[in-house]
Amino acid sequence: MQRGKFITFEGIEGVGKSTNIDFLAGLIEAQGHTVMKTREPGGTPIAEEIRNILKEHGDEPLPDVAELLLMFAARSINVNNAIRPALEDGTWVISDRFTDSTRAYQGGGRGFPRDSIEWLARFVHGDLEPDLTILLDAPVETAMQRADRRGELDRFEVEQADFFRRVRQAYLELAAADPGRFKIVDCARDLDTVQAAISEIATGLLADR
DSSP: OOOOOEEEEEOSTTSOHHHHHHHHHHHHHHTTOOEEEEESSOSSHHHHHHHHHHHSOOSSOOOHHHHHHHHHHHHHHHIIIIIHHHHHTTOEEEEEOOHHHHIIIIIIITOOOHHHHHHHHHHHHTTOOOSEEEEEEOOHHHHHHHHHTTSSOOTTTTSOHHHHHHHHHHHHHHHHHOTTTEEEEETTSOHHHHHHHHHHHHHHHHHTO
16 A cells, blocks of 8 residues: 655644645545644644643743653654554645654754754654645744734743744744755735645645655
8 A cells, every 4th residue: 555645734823734734635635535634742642631731831830851852752652653554554644743843943942952853853753754844934923913813822822922033943944954845835925825825735746646
């Protein structure tokens, strides 16, 4: 059986990942492929419990190194229990975030050394990397305004603008270093224009099968 494709969506808070993941999944399913949607941190019952720890405003501070390790702990569970089995079964997997989020948030945002993150990435998921990463990009101020409209903010969403500027810059540097995998979509534009760009990307991906 032919292996499924692994697609990830990345970007700072408020760029519209969930809406556009649903849109791309519909395009792929319309071509006869089975699609599994997942998210990080999370994706399985145990990984979702870790997500709650990472997202909630707890009474006890969460050290940055614990945040980094919890991200990879949740990823290990999701990769081994959900993502790899689905891909091997021929299912296309679309993930709301993967290791590029760690590179951007914990690397760019928190300042962890890139080589430490890459060591953990190799240890946790080896040679598993996305076939395609769609980076939804928008100015920080635009994205933060959209995130604010969603209601109560989680532990990441309350970070200051400078944090998100570092994260966004890290994402753009990752995309520039790997243009074959990354496709950048300007999501400061209206939704129809954004989804037209995603449709064009999907056409190329589906033709590649």
